[in-house]
Amino acid sequence: MSGVTSETPSSSSDALSRRQPDLVLVSTPIGNLGDLSPRAVGALRDADMILCEDTRVTAPLLAQHGIVTKLQSFHDHNEESRTASLIAMMQDGRRLALVSDAGAPLIADPGYRLVRAAIEAGLAVSAVPGPNAALMALALSGLPPHPFLFNGFLPPRAAARRSALQRVVAAEHAGLSATLVFYEAPHRLAACLEDCLAVLGDRPAAVGRELTKRFEEVRRGGLAALAAHYAAHEARGEITLVIGPAPQTSASEEELDEALGEALARMTIRDAAAFVARELDLPRKQVYARALSLKAGSP
Structure with missing residues (x-):
């Protein structure tokens, strides 16, 4: 058969x-x-x-x-x-x-x-x-590999770059918790790190440079330390920037917004952020970034 x-x-x-x-x-x-x-x-x-x-x-x-x-x-x-x-x-x-x-x-x-x-x-x-440079830098960064958010290149101008970072912060306030991955041009790296520090706070981060090439380098540290280093040392080659997720906080988003709302009614943004950060035991940079968002959305 x-x-x-x-x-x-x-x-x-x-x-x-x-x-x-x-x-x-x-x-x-x-x-x-x-x-x-x-x-x-x-x-x-x-x-x-x-x-x-x-x-x-x-x-x-x-x-x-x-x-x-x-x-x-x-x-x-x-x-x-x-x-x-x-x-x-x-x-x-x-x-x-x-x-x-x-x-x-x-x-x-x-x-x-x-x-x-x-x-x-x-x-x-x-x-x-x-x-793929983004995945290689993520793997070498020493930061949580997943979930991660790949953002490509940030805008070249400072105002637009900070605005893009503020949108990331807004997403984090809505629940996003992910390692961030960006590409950056070497001549803009120092300014980019300064803006990341101002908007995101002093998070752990890593700069991958010349990956797979002879002078490959991965420099790890807080955003403040990396910003200080590249302000004094010119970056060269292809750059991938990896930034750790937003720190976990004990205060809820509602508690933070309520405290900031009361403080902003009688203080400047900077003073209100410093006061609320102390009261809620939160990173000052994070609270300041949220205060800016709230102020920008107020009438």
Whole structure:
């Protein structure tokens, strides 16, 4: 008696996951060129075209591995205009690979619009995992690894940066408790640390610099100590900043707001924050940040 097998019809999503991808997102080294995986090399060789942020950055990486696939620039300034034509190329049967200058595509890098458009067009999208500065810095920081909140780059200007940090504080008052991860440019690191200290308080933190490279460094300490260090020592290289979660407090959010409301009615913000911090045994920086939020929301 011959064996007969029956197969249950697959859903369209299952079929997409089994076929060769039309678009593959390939993670590239964040510093050490030896970190490009064999699977990533194969995906780049098999592609009909590689989309990259800067051909001058990606070309040497490909040359080292003997990859001769055609390159096309694809970055924040042309992603929207080129997406439709790239979708049409994949619909015609061409396979594309997407890389960023370093690390995982889409993570603080271009590619989101293209991926969304490819999914909506019914194309198969896959990825080759690899190096990522945010995860590496988080692992090396000595801070709680989960949950964590990756925020990409903070705004370059001080006022906007403090406003973004205040939104994080507001989320923490609403219950968020997570380690924070940011990317930062070296010339803005000192100012960024000062703003983080002013808004978040003196939390434990770590600065990851030149990760995977020859001069890799992870400097750990409180935000105050790190701000003082980088105010006196110029930072160089790629920077990832990791900041510990908000400290647990014995006073509830309602108790803090009530105490601040009464104090702000008769004191300046600074004096009210200092008074309430003493009364409730809370970090002064945290109370001051909340007082600013309350004052900004008052009539």
